[in-house]
Amino acid sequence: MCRIGMFYGEGLLKYSFPKNHPLNRKRVELFWELMVKQGLTRINNIQIFEPIKAERDDILSFHTEDYVKFVESISQSGYGYLDYGDTPAFKGIYEASSFVVGSALKALDLIMRKEIDHVFIPVGGLHHARRDRAAGFCVFNDLAITIMRAKRVYGLRRILYVDIDAHHGDGVFYEFYDDPSIYIMDIHEDGRYLYPGTGFTNEIGSKDAVGTKLNLPLDPGSGDKEFKVAFDKIDEFIVKAKPDIILFQCGADGLKDDPITHLQYTIEAHRYATRKLHMFSHKFCDGKIIAFGGGGYSAEKTAEAWIEVVKSLCLI
Numbered sequence: 225m226c227r228i229g230m231f232y233g234e235g236l237l238k239y240s241f242p243k244n245h246p247l248n249r250k251r252v253e254l255f256w257e258l259m260v261k262q263g264l265t266r267i268n269n270i271q272i273f274e275p276i277k278a279e280r281d282d283i284l285s286f287h288t289e290d291y292v293k294f295v296e297s298i299s300q301s302g303y304g305y306l307d308y309g310d311t312p313a314f315k316g317i318y319e320a321s322s323f324v325v326g327s328a329l330k331a332l333d334l335i336m337r338k339e340i341d342h343v344f345i346p347v348g349g350l351h352h353a354r355r356d357r358a359a360g361f362c363v364f365n366d367l368a369i370t371i372m373r374a375k376r377v378y379g380l381r382r383i384l385y386v387d388i389d390a391h392h393g394d395g396v397f398y399e400f401y402d403d404p405s406i407y408i409m410d411i412h413e414d415g416r417y418l419y420p421g422t423g424f425t426n427e428i429g430s431k432d433a434v435g436t437k438l439n440l441p442l443d444p445g446s447g448d449k450e451f452k453v454a455f456d457k458i459d460e461f462i463v464k465a466k467p468d469i470i471l472f473q474c475g476a477d478g479l480k481d482d483p484i485t486h487l488q489y490t491i492e493a494h495r496y497a498t499r500k501l502h503m504f505s506h507k508f509c510d511g512k513i514i515a516f517g518g519g520g521y522s523a524e525k526t527a528e529a530w531i532e533v534v535k536s537l538c539l540i
């Protein structure tokens with residue numbers, strides 16, 4: 225039976241924007257209530273880990289010194305925005321963001337040391353953050369920092385990043401656009417209709433990395449049928465990628481009823497994608513897969529989708 229690691233605790237709940245911001249702790253608390261209610265926190269092969277903070281140097285493996293200093297200072301005042309209006313500051317935002325990064329790095333360590341097979345982190349997958357700036361609710365890019373550590377500390381040379389969040393994962397996509405060791409498949413609502421307005425099919429990587437990037441934009445209103453057709457491109461892509469590890473951003477904002485996107489998936493999309501990636505992780509990389517919660521702004525639907533992800537990582 226596969227051993228699943230999960231991260232949950234006050235440290236991760238701190239990554240919650242104030243007032244009526246769509247990215248808040250309620251959706252994560254609701255997910256945890258469901259975990260408890262369904263008995264998933266008590267099954268033997270699921271182990272719960274406390275979130276831990278990242279070191280400043282870990283954050284600097286991807287982000288610029290100036291940007292890190294900016295986050296530190298705005299974290300003290302708790303006033304204003306980190307970008308042009310999507311990502312508000314709050315007191316302690318630096319600390320909250322380092323819990324997200326630290327948990328992702330610990331997840332990687334646990335997997336590389338074979339202490340655990342698969343990991344799910346509900347708060348994480350902050351795919352819009354760039355090296356030198358915040359964007360779209362994302363302060364530090366935990367995915368990119370995990371990729372840096374996988375390369376530098378563990379010497380991994382073939383990393384597969386799969387992103388099914390409704391928004392294009394531009395922060396990961398463009399920062400590794402010319403890196404041939406990072407294979408990216410990103411399914412999202414067409415950038416002509418949704419933030420961040422990027423992620424078109426002609427973007428396939430540059431220099432040595434041509435062919436390592438695959439964008440699959442879907443029209444507004446697309447549902448499970450369209451999702452599955454797009455997701456099945458993974459069959460061919462993964463053979464090319466031959467990954468040492470899979471990072472999966474399983475954002476739930478593509479679900480019908482999400483207040484900020486126009487896709488129409490049901491949680492069947494999450495079941496389908498996770499089962500397939502889980503199966504592939506055993507086939508290609510000794511089970512190494514980390515799933516990151518990502519977006520999702522209908523709290524109930526997001527909680528249900530993440531439960532489906534956890535269950536699909538348990539079953540084979």
Ligand SMILES: [Zn+2]
Pocket residue numbers: 226341342502506511537538540
């Ligand atoms: Zn497994």
Ligand SMILES: [Zn+2]
Pocket residue numbers: 389390391475477518519520
């Ligand atoms: Zn999103």
